[in-house]
Amino acid sequence: MSAVEVEENTLWSKVTPAASGFSALTGSHDADIAVVGGGVAGLSLVYHLAEAGMAPTLLEAATPGSDAAGKSAGIIVSLSVRHSPCEIIKKYGEDKGRRLVNMIGESGSYVFSLIHKLALDCAPQQTGFLAPARTAQELQRVNLLASEWRSSGYEIKTIDREEICHLSGLDAYQGSLLDPAGGAINPLAYVRELARVAAGQGARLFIDSPVVKIHKNGNGWRLQSNNGRVNAKQVVLCAGGGNRNLFAGLERTVLPFKVFQMATGPLDGKIREMILPENHAMTDVNPNIFSMRYDKDGRLITACPAFMFNNVKNRIVRFVEARLENFSPLLASARIRYLWKGTTWIGRSILPRFTEVSDGLFAIQACNGRGLAVNTILGRETARFIKLGHTENLNLIIEKPDAVRYHGLLCHLPAILINTARLRSRVMSKFTGLHRYN
Numbered sequence: 001m002s003a004v005e006v007e008e009n010t011l012w013s014k015v016t017p018a019a020s021g022f023s024a025l026t027g028s029h030d031a032d033i034a035v036v037g038g039g040v041a042g043l044s045l046v047y048h049l050a051e052a053g054m055a056p057t058l059l060e061a062a063t064p065g066s067d068a069a070g071k072s073a074g075i076i077v078s079l080s081v082r083h084s085p086c087e088i089i090k091k092y093g094e095d096k097g098r099r100l101v102n103m104i105g106e107s108g109s110y111v112f113s114l115i116h117k118l119a120l121d122c123a124p125q126q127t128g129f130l131a132p133a134r135t136a137q138e139l140q141r142v143n144l145l146a147s148e149w150r151s152s153g154y155e156i157k158t159i160d161r162e163e164i165c166h167l168s169g170l171d172a173y174q175g176s177l178l179d180p181a182g183g184a185i186n187p188l189a190y191v192r193e194l195a196r197v198a199a200g201q202g203a204r205l206f207i208d209s210p211v212v213k214i215h216k217n218g219n220g221w222r223l224q225s226n227n228g229r230v231n232a233k234q235v236v237l238c239a240g241g242g243n244r245n246l247f248a249g250l251e252r253t254v255l256p257f258k259v260f261q262m263a264t265g266p267l268d269g270k271i272r273e274m275i276l277p278e279n280h281a282m283t284d285v286n287p288n289i290f291s292m293r294y295d296k297d298g299r300l301i302t303a304c305p306a307f308m309f310n311n312v313k314n315r316i317v318r319f320v321e322a323r324l325e326n327f328s329p330l331l332a333s334a335r336i337r338y339l340w341k342g343t344t345w346i347g348r349s350i351l352p353r354f355t356e357v358s359d360g361l362f363a364i365q366a367c368n369g370r371g372l373a374v375n376t377i378l379g380r381e382t383a384r385f386i387k388l389g390h391t392e393n394l395n396l397i398i399e400k401p402d403a404v405r406y407h408g409l410l411c412h413l414p415a416i417l418i419n420t421a422r423l424r425s426r427v428m429s430k431f432t433g434l435h436r437y438n
């Protein structure tokens, strides 16, 4: 067991200055456009609306970044490893599919260019993202993905066993995809910085103002909070998992998947010279996912799915420390110092979705465990759509809410799938006697 007390707050909340200058909504306000939720999607949207000369109003239940964004690992990826461009185009058709591919493909580099343009103080590391493969089958998939993203115009590389061993510091992998546009950020600082800039450009932001009810009000909508209300012509719901509580049509559109995220203390320079020596962010493509990145002070950040029947802190810490050691004996001395839990929300298509829920009421539903980059760019595209009133020449497609059939039954499916993958990997390693990468 870890010898040191483990913090149950997120690492980010410890190292990030608080958002200041915002207050709760009181009284009645009118707005052309109101946004619900101050995570990545909502704050990117209000920033881009304000930049375009509009004056949006945003209501956040707690503080900016207090849900998935601020609990995330902060890894920036500019491609989907679950869908290749051809698969996306096959699903949506040439025109819509191509828009989605372009939006996803541009998303990573857009985050870093926005950070640079606005001088957002959020420890950006555009050092590249690795998606390594453990098996021959995974390697085939990685090669296919890289080749299709390349054909779509994005500079995605593949690297061989020797190079991934060097870049990861691990011998678990046969090869990898490398996205040079990817990397990592402090996600809480990113969101808080977006809030600061958006407010500076004229967006009205209210914190501690949960929207408790939405109803039609003449040609627009009324958002009711605890101590105030906003009447708006158009509304965009950006409340992440909270969207499902805001409008009946969204109730069964996403499935929860709980994840433990954790960080060690700053690692010794000698370990850092061997493990991720060039400071890449990494998430492998095995169903029993393993991920690593460093924060700016050399803390290693990793994750594991929340086990269905066992949320005991000490056991999780023990499990993750043993897992790190399994991947590399060099990590045997790494101790978990921060442990926190978050929920990612998975949609049926596992692709970003912008939906028209009702007349003038829209929702961004794009978490799928990978929303930092894609929600940023969805915010930009949504702002352009609101400004223009159409999607011509935009990388945005408008869909209808897509309910998950047998939702009640399937609620545990993401957790069941990943736990099965973990179990399978344990059994295989027992029978094959191979190194255990569980």
Ligand SMILES: Cc1cc2nc3c(=O)[nH]c(=O)nc-3n(C[C@H](O)[C@H](O)[C@H](O)COP(=O)(O)OP(=O)(O)OC[C@H]3O[C@@H](n4cnc5c(N)ncnc54)[C@H](O)[C@@H]3O)c2cc1C
Binding pocket: 036, 037, 038, 039, 040, 041, 042, 059, 060, 061, 062, 063, 064, 065, 066, 067, 068, 069, 070, 071, 072, 073, 074, 075, 076, 077, 209, 210, 211, 212, 238, 239, 240, 241, 242, 243, 246, 259, 260, 261, 341, 342, 343, 344, 364, 366, 367, 368, 369, 370, 371, 372, 373, 375
């Ligand atoms: C543990 C974990 C690790 C992750 N790691 C990564 C990663 O490394 N890279 C990556 O790209 N993605 C990652 N993700 C996913 C990423 O965090 C999400 O895709 C992204 O944050 C979604 O952004 P969002 O703005 O839609 O939602 P959120 O960030 O959840 O923001 C929604 C906001 O709405 C507010 N809200 C909710 N209900 C209401 C209401 N009724 N009224 C007003 N406000 C409301 C919430 O307080 C919250 O601030 C991770 C997620 C988790 C949980």
